[in-house]
Amino acid sequence: MSKRNIAKISVFVISILCAAVLLAVCGYVWPSGRPTSDADRARSPYSVPETVGRIESAEIKESSGLAASKCQPGVLWTHNDSGDDAFIYAIDVKGKNLGTWRVTGAKNRDWEDVAEYKDASGQCYLYIGETGNNDLDEQRAVVYRVKEPAVTDAARGSTRKNPLQTEPSESVRVVYPGTRENAETLMVHPKTGDIYIVSKRFDGPATVYKVPPEFDAEGDVTASKIAEISVPSVPNGLLTGGDIGQDGMRVVLCDYAAGYELTLPAGDTNFDDIWKQQPVRFDLGERKVGESVAYSPDGSEIFAGSEGKNSPIFELRRK
Numbered sequence: 605m606s607k608r609n610i611a612k613i614s615v616f617v618i619s620i621l622c623a624a625v626l627l628a629v630c631g632y633v634w635p636s637g638r639p640t641s642d643a644d645r646a647r648s649p650y651s652v653p654e655t656v657g658r659i660e661s662a663e664i665k666e667s668s669g670l671a672a673s674k675c676q677p678g679v680l681w682t683h684n685d686s687g688d689d690a691f692i693y694a695i696d697v698k699g700k701n702l703g704t705w706r707v708t709g710a711k712n713r714d715w716e717d718v719a720e721y722k723d724a725s726g727q728c729y730l731y732i733g734e735t736g737n738n739d740l741d742e743q744r745a746v747v748y749r750v751k752e753p754a755v756t757d758a759a760r761g762s763t764r765k766n767p768l769q770t771e772p773s774e775s776v777r778v779v780y781p782g783t784r785e786n787a788e789t790l791m792v793h794p795k796t797g798d799i800y801i802v803s804k805r806f807d808g809p810a811t812v813y814k815v816p817p818e819f820d821a822e823g824d825v826t827a828s829k830i831a832e833i834s835v836p837s838v839p840n841g842l843l844t845g846g847d848i849g850q851d852g853m854r855v856v857l858c859d860y861a862a863g864y865e866l867t868l869p870a871g872d873t874n875f876d877d878i879w880k881q882q883p884v885r886f887d888l889g890e891r892k893v894g895e896s897v898a899y900s901p902d903g904s905e906i907f908a909g910s911e912g913k914n915s916p917i918f919e920l921r922r923k
């Protein structure tokens with residue numbers, strides 16, 4: 605694990621211990637990280653998580669983001685957290701290695717999430733979030749966009765020492781209005797192409813930002829603050845990953861403890877109203893450092909992952 609992530613987890617543990625002491629005094633029942641009550645299980649929109657595989661590639665040690673391909677059935681995309689170069693990795697749902705690509709024209713300082721977008725012509729793109737900023741020393745974030753590479757039999761032998769090359773990437777440089785943010789959640793709306801970034805907060809609700817997909821902009825693009833989101837956990841804004849369902853009606857988020865789903869009310873055509881809804885908490889499995897979650901292309905399943913060598917891949921089926 606990189607020094608940056610050791611520091612990140614150390615701060616998290618210290619914050620949790622301090623919060624635990626305060627809440628214990630108030631008689632608060634600490635959440636376990638996995639739903640245990642009958643009420644939690646009854647509310648969960650998904651089945652019990654099943655370990656369907658493990659990431660076999662030794663090069664993927666800190667899987668920090670996960671996206672399910674909408675153009676290549678059964679393909680998942682991931683990347684390492686800080687400490688790696690600008691590589692993306694294709695795996696199948698069992699964790700089998702399908703290839704390694706260097707993202708042309710991109711840099712990896714602290715990549716935190718990846719999202720998939722399929723445009724009206726049927727072209728699929730990967731969006732990669734250079735959004736990590738633990739020390740809040742960076743003034744801007746970067747979102748890269750690259751055409752999804754074709755996964756072929758020949759690609760299976762590629763490695764970081766002998767990677768394939770993506771087509772040239774595009775980027776949008778993002779600044780937050782009047783602040784700096786550390787964020788680990790990147791999502792793309794399947795209909796509009798709008799980019800959503802959700803901050804990671806130890807001391808309160810997370811902030812939701814919307815970014816127009818202006819990849820041809822010459823300068824910085826200012827994100828719009830559109831909402832705050834608080835999940836039923838402690839801390840309540842420590843979000844580490846997320847995805848938007850292909851129908852644009854659901855959002856899944858995760859932290860180190862669990863998964864959370866928000867659903868847009870029937871008949872509501874304003875997607876940003878989804879952030880006003882109450883998150884439903886559900887089990888994502890025993891993840892060592894849970895930082896990745898993604899819908900399947902049709903939204904009937906959720907995949908979740910974890911940092912760590914040979915980390916498990918969890919699958920949850922919608923009830």
